Amino acid sequence: xxVRSNVSKSRRGxxxxxxxxxxxxxxxxxxxxPALCRLEVITIAPGATERIIISSITSTNIRxxxxxxxxxxxxxxxxxxxxxxWEPLDNIMCGLVNKLCALGYEHTLELEFLFDSxxxxxxxDFKALLPKFRERGRVRILNTSSGEVxxxxxxxxxxxxxTS
Amino acid sequence: xxxxxxxxxxPRPETAFFLRHGHSEQLPVMGGQGFVPKRRAVQPCxxxxxxxxxxxxxxxxxRLLRLPPLVPPPPTxxxxxHSHQVKHLxxxxxxxxxxxxxxxxxxxxxxxxxxxxxxxxxxFPNVRDLKxxxxxxxxxxxxAPPLSRPLRGRLSIQMYQDQVLSAFADRxxxxxxxxxxxxxxxxxxxxxxxxxxxxxxxxxxxxxLGGCECTLQCFKITSWVSADTTL
Numbered sequence: 001x002x003v004r005s006n007v008s009k010s011r012r013g014x015x016x017x018x019x020x021x022x023x024x025x026x027x028x029x030x031x032x033x034p035a036l037c038r039l040e041v042i043t044i045a046p047g048a049t050e051r052i053i054i055s056s057i058t059s060t061n062i063r064x065x066x067x068x069x070x071x072x073x074x075x076x077x078x079x080x081x082x083x084x085x086w087e088p089l090d091n092i093m094c095g096l097v098n099k100l101c102a103l104g105y106e107h108t109l110e111l112e113f114l115f116d117s118x119x120x121x122x123x124x125d126f127k128a129l130l131p132k133f134r135e136r137g138r139v140r141i142l143n144t145s146s147g148e149v150x151x152x153x154x155x156x157x158x159x160x161x162x163t164s
Numbered sequence: 165x166x167x168x169x170x171x172x173x174x175p176r177p178e179t180a181f182f183l184r185h186g187h188s189e190q191l192p193v194m195g196g197q198g199f200v201p202k203r204r205a206v207q208p209c210x211x212x213x214x215x216x217x218x219x220x221x222x223x224x225x226x227r228l229l230r231l232p233p234l235v236p237p238p239p240t241x242x243x244x245x246h247s248h249q250v251k252h253l254x255x256x257x258x259x260x261x262x263x264x265x266x267x268x269x270x271x272x273x274x275x276x277x278x279x280x281x282x283x284x285x286x287x288f289p290n291v292r293d294l295k296x297x298x299x300x301x302x303x304x305x306x307x308a309p310p311l312s313r314p315l316r317g318r319l320s321i322q323m324y325q326d327q328v329l330s331a332f333a334d335r336x337x338x339x340x341x342x343x344x345x346x347x348x349x350x351x352x353x354x355x356x357x358x359x360x361x362x363x364x365x366x367x368x369x370x371x372x373l374g375g376c377e378c379t380l381q382c383f384k385i386t387s388w389v390s391a392d393t394t395l
Binding site for chain 2: 026027028029030032033034035036037038039040041042043053061068070
């Protein structure tokens, strides 16, 4: 059995595990941090808690919102599946961009997903990932171990693959 | 010397000698060895200067100084030892020689009073990276000394007990801080998170939050495919 077949089976198994959207506890509200430029959230999978945190941002200096999966959390394969799970995040990110633009936001908001090598599958199809947000924002998928970057630019469906 | 009567110190003279001459940039103050990950295990010798092994962004000139455990975590079954440690903690004053070269300070599983914590942090004016991991706050009715300057740089907090985080938030909100980067790791997002980051106010530029859910409860398995299934 070669390595390729093992990876495929693990992906197939992961596909059938659906993230459970957790009710939010008392997430911090980030509405009064005007200098905030980067928010990183370590999580199993983005859920209601993370959406409340993100939607509370009002800083027009914000450049990047990053998700770092905890061990056992989502991987880059999960980004290409379960659209019903990523749709709320897409709506929240789209709403955040609209809100910030109304406040005079002049940057391109980036949403980053940081994975290590074991969770980074560069050969997947990310065209359908967060379509609403990508009309005005950028999605980057990073391999923190090797420095590889999948760049999904604003308004385009193609993926730029950058190696360090 | 800004130290009052309660100072966490270094119990061995040779270690203090090294601190005077070692020009260390990082000083982890460690408590129980049982909580230290294996790759960061405390060596049996009094001190072991090693190069930082965290990879990206680390400079080979940064020296990570490992010290023997200063104060163990609170022993629940050994009150006599507990009181001995507190007494020892209050009589040791040996942070000399490195206040201006230290840039990173870590409190790892320490038993400490809040005035002592504030005194130590304030003693090192160039600390830009302060980490506090699973501390135990010893009761103390004295008021913490005022800071000589606002604390700046990066603050990393890793506390998994709600009462510990609550006690930290209560006292931290009374400090004058201007951290531009905060990392908080804990079990659940609570109102204490809000109080901690609110203390920084307008200076906060980078925020990292972790531990928002419980791993075991976050996924539900709807079905499963056997390992022999081919795509």
